[in-house]
Amino acid sequence: MITSPVKLWRRQKNTASLIGKKGEILQWTIIRVPAKSFMDQAPYPVVIVKMENGENMIGQLVDWQEKDLMIGKEVISVLRLLRTEPKEDIIYYNIKFKPL
Amino acid sequence: MINILGAYATKFGELWNISPRALAKEVMENALKSFGLKASQIDALFVGNMLSGILGNQTNLGSLVAEELGVQIPAFRIEGACASGGLALHNAINSLKAGQYKTVLVLGIEKMTDHSQDEITTALMAAGSDEERMAGSTFPGVYALMAQAYMRKYSVSEEDLAAVSVKNHYHGSLNPKAQFQSPITIADVMKSSKIADPLKLLDCSPISDGAAAVVITSENTIRKVKKPIQIVASEVATDTLSLHDRKSFTSLSAVVEASGKAYRKAGIKSGDIDVAEIHDCFSISEAIATEDLGFSEKGHGAKDIAQGRRTLSNGDIICNPSGGLKACGHPVGATGIKQIVEITEQLRGEAGKKQVKGAKIGLTHNVGGSGTVAVIHILQN
Numbered sequence: 001m002i003t004s005p006v007k008l009w010r011r012q013k014n015t016a017s018l019i020g021k022k023g024e025i026l027q028w029t030i031i032r033v034p035a036k037s038f039m040d041q042a043p044y045p046v047v048i049v050k051m052e053n054g055e056n057m058i059g060q061l062v063d064w065q066e067k068d069l070m071i072g073k074e075v076i077s078v079l080r081l082l083r084t085e086p087k088e089d090i091i092y093y094n095i096k097f098k099p100l
Numbered sequence: 101m102i103n104i105l106g107a108y109a110t111k112f113g114e115l116w117n118i119s120p121r122a123l124a125k126e127v128m129e130n131a132l133k134s135f136g137l138k139a140s141q142i143d144a145l146f147v148g149n150m151l152s153g154i155l156g157n158q159t160n161l162g163s164l165v166a167e168e169l170g171v172q173i174p175a176f177r178i179e180g181a182c183a184s185g186g187l188a189l190h191n192a193i194n195s196l197k198a199g200q201y202k203t204v205l206v207l208g209i210e211k212m213t214d215h216s217q218d219e220i221t222t223a224l225m226a227a228g229s230d231e232e233r234m235a236g237s238t239f240p241g242v243y244a245l246m247a248q249a250y251m252r253k254y255s256v257s258e259e260d261l262a263a264v265s266v267k268n269h270y271h272g273s274l275n276p277k278a279q280f281q282s283p284i285t286i287a288d289v290m291k292s293s294k295i296a297d298p299l300k301l302l303d304c305s306p307i308s309d310g311a312a313a314v315v316i317t318s319e320n321t322i323r324k325v326k327k328p329i330q331i332v333a334s335e336v337a338t339d340t341l342s343l344h345d346r347k348s349f350t351s352l353s354a355v356v357e358a359s360g361k362a363y364r365k366a367g368i369k370s371g372d373i374d375v376a377e378i379h380d381c382f383s384i385s386e387a388i389a390t391e392d393l394g395f396s397e398k399g400h401g402a403k404d405i406a407q408g409r410r411t412l413s414n415g416d417i418i419c420n421p422s423g424g425l426k427a428c429g430h431p432v433g434a435t436g437i438k439q440i441v442e443i444t445e446q447l448r449g450e451a452g453k454k455q456v457k458g459a460k461i462g463l464t465h466n467v468g469g470s471g472t473v474a475v476i477h478i479l480q481n
Contacts, residue, residue, distance in 0.1 A: 029244035030297045035222040038236040046237045048344045056344040058235040094234050
């Protein structure tokens with residue numbers, strides 16, 4: 001769990017430049033037994049996305065339906081609340097993917 | 101020339117009545133005893149462990165195990181995720197080859213079942229990448245992504261993958277030290293609860309406690325070795341921390357690289373292997389491993405297992421006679437050394453009901469993370 005503001009700042013420096021980028025699903029799975037801080041979101045899909053610039057990214061798929069879970073499905077990167085933090089921790093936002 | 105002297109593994113499973121310290125003491129003393137050795141004959145200790153710092157707030161394991169053995173010799177803790185055991189042995193071998201020490205004890209140890217499942221899931225992800233953790237992925241998740249890719253590319257069914265667990269549970273049923281000693285069926289695997297699609301509970305290795313130790317030497321003078329077992333190759337390769345940064349999701353290049361080097365060092369071909377202990381953290385792992393090691397053609401690993409080609413008594417290259425990680429258990433830091441103990445017993449003809457008849461050359465395949473580190477050892481009698 002990240003609690004240091006400076007650590008979070010360092011990690012999030014580039015986040016803005018990653019928003020609104022398109023790509024397609026290369027592989028997908030549904031996580032049903034997650035790590036502690038993702039418990040309240042399970043089950044949720046995790047996808048490897050082939051981005052338009054040729055790079056691969058890994059991320060959670062949000063706003064999804066069963067039919068979106070297919071290889072080649074177009075997705076776009078969005079900024080979302082990452083996970084549930086303990087009450088006094090910094091609220092963390094991160095890149096996730098949304099079906100198009 | 102590196103010879104194995106003592107070799108011992110504890111029972112694997114939920115060992116709630118024994119502390120990590122007591123477990124370390126038990127395994128070291130028994131490894132020494134198994135060959136009539138004394139602690140005073142050991143020049144250094146190497147410990148493979150992954151999680152003691154994260155789960156138990158206990159690092160500094162080198163000194164801890166030296167204290168338990170009652171010695172004040174050099175002692176090192178080596179970490180490389182689930183390949184910590186194999187890496188510890190590799191480093192121990194290097195120290196012998198360098199001439200720094202002559203006889204050393206290598207142990208792998210892990211105590212996991214004192215902690216809840218979500219704590220363990222979180223702790224194990226320390227072996228992954230930041231991107232994978234931020235994506236909410238887990239280790240079953242990362243291997244599930246490989247399974248999806250593999251099944252699609254080679255038209256392999258979930259039932260074919262389930263056959264890996266069925267085989268390993270059958271082998272586990274012959275191993276009195278295995279965590280699970282009951283056979284299972286394809287139907288059992290198929291109806292077990294989903295962990296990360298398409299992987300189900302019975303596709304996954306369990307959370308376990310356990311320890312294993314070997315004593316290795318570069319000296320032939322310790323005493324005449326009755327049934328000498330030599331380590332003829334010890335090779336390591338690494339890869340990216342993240343799965344998504346790799347070219348292939350259906351092959352682990354670290355395994356291809358390390359095993360290729362190991363075969364060359366040993367002067368053998370993959371087909372010369374009689375018995376292998378494979379890092380089957382998930383059913384998909386063993387299917388891919390048997391291809392990366394050259395036992396099966398690409399895309400045929402799972403099918404060959406389903407057809408019995410890796411099963412005791414009717415297979416050609418027998419994989420995981422111990423039951424593997426799936427049935428024997430997977431105390432992560434101990435696994436790499438347990439594999440060496442199993443192959444040593446196999447090559448000495450002392451493996452009991454799970455003996456591979458006439459086994460002469462054995463291989464161990466120990467993998468950390470999603471294939472971020474692979475350690476291959478080849479043993480010969």
